Amino acid sequence: MTPTEYEYLRKFLKDNSGLDLSADKQYLIESRLLPLARKAGLSGIGDLVQKLQGGSRTVITDVVEAMTTNETFFFRDKVPFDHFRDTIMPEIIKARAARRSIRIWCAAGSTGQEPYSLAMCLKEMGAALTGWRIEIIATDLSQEVLEKAKAGIYSQFEVQRGLPIQMLMKYFKQTGETWQVNPELRAMIQHRQLNLLHDFAQLGTFDVIFCRNVLIYFDQDTKINIFNRLARQIEPDGFLVLGAAETVVGLTDTFRPIPERRGLYKPNDPRVAAAKPALAGAAPRMAAMAGR
Numbered sequence: 001m002t003p004t005e006y007e008y009l010r011k012f013l014k015d016n017s018g019l020d021l022s023a024d025k026q027y028l029i030e031s032r033l034l035p036l037a038r039k040a041g042l043s044g045i046g047d048l049v050q051k052l053q054g055g056s057r058t059v060i061t062d063v064v065e066a067m068t069t070n071e072t073f074f075f076r077d078k079v080p081f082d083h084f085r086d087t088i089m090p091e092i093i094k095a096r097a098a099r100r101s102i103r104i105w106c107a108a109g110s111t112g113q114e115p116y117s118l119a120m121c122l123k124e125m126g127a128a129l130t131g132w133r134i135e136i137i138a139t140d141l142s143q144e145v146l147e148k149a150k151a152g153i154y155s156q157f158e159v160q161r162g163l164p165i166q167m168l169m170k171y172f173k174q175t176g177e178t179w180q181v182n183p184e185l186r187a188m189i190q191h192r193q194l195n196l197l198h199d200f201a202q203l204g205t206f207d208v209i210f211c212r213n214v215l216i217y218f219d220q221d222t223k224i225n226i227f228n229r230l231a232r233q234i235e236p237d238g239f240l241v242l243g244a245a246e247t248v249v250g251l252t253d254t255f256r257p258i259p260e261r262r263g264l265y266k267p268n269d270p271r272v273a274a275a276k277p278a279l280a281g282a283a284p285r286m287a288a289m290a291g292r
């Protein structure tokens, strides 16, 4: 791969998925894209770049998908799900007692382990949610991972990662070597393709947003832009949950961390955020990206 081809791919990925690669990640590109090029009958990365430049839709999608990292597992990091059960849901149940409906968005839900973990937590709450309307929307950039999430079929290895055995027995059915999530749990989740770089206002507002382990791949301006737009999709008393290596601190005042609840954030009153223009400064630069 020539330096020009590498620079082209870096920019292409940043524009199309937000992926921010440093100047020394040629090996990553080669390990992910060479197999793709070979499968497409191309001689190497140079040919692939030419196809991208020619605007081939299939190649564009394949390259973007091949460069995403889809690592996930059931109840990943455990603590966010403890917070969901012990802090978030009790508060939301109290606050929504009159309307008895809850909307949850799992942004970048990958192959489905995260939204299904949330669905299992909700099922385990039993009577507390009887008669409630619960919507879980799981989105991801990658169509390939969404197909797997929709099917809800996992290997023995995947169900052994993080899923307690009682939950496996209760919510999954074994078919040969694989395990499928039961239809009731599958019906709780709507899976949709969505690129976080694009406008997501059409999803409506949510009580809880899980957006974990995806912003780590983006640069600072992109993170700020996404936080600011997430703040518009969350109820004033809602919760944002980020991954262990992610934070709003130092980036935006649209959310504030909840003390002693690592990874949990509350939206700030927009007047508080507006009163601190220093951190909002990067937002206008990103407006074009979100089509604003």
Ligand SMILES: C[S@@+](CC[C@H](N)C(=O)[O-])C[C@H]1O[C@@H](n2cnc3c(N)ncnc32)[C@H](O)[C@@H]1O
Binding pocket: 016, 017, 018, 068, 069, 070, 071, 072, 073, 076, 107, 108, 109, 110, 111, 114, 139, 140, 141, 142, 145, 194, 195, 196, 197, 211, 212, 213, 214, 243
């Ligand atoms: C490392 S996984 C995290 C999955 C899950 N949230 C978790 O924490 O286990 C990151 C996911 O983000 C998705 N992704 C990457 N860029 C994205 C974008 N611009 N918009 C939406 N999803 C994106 C990838 O396809 C991948 O499935």
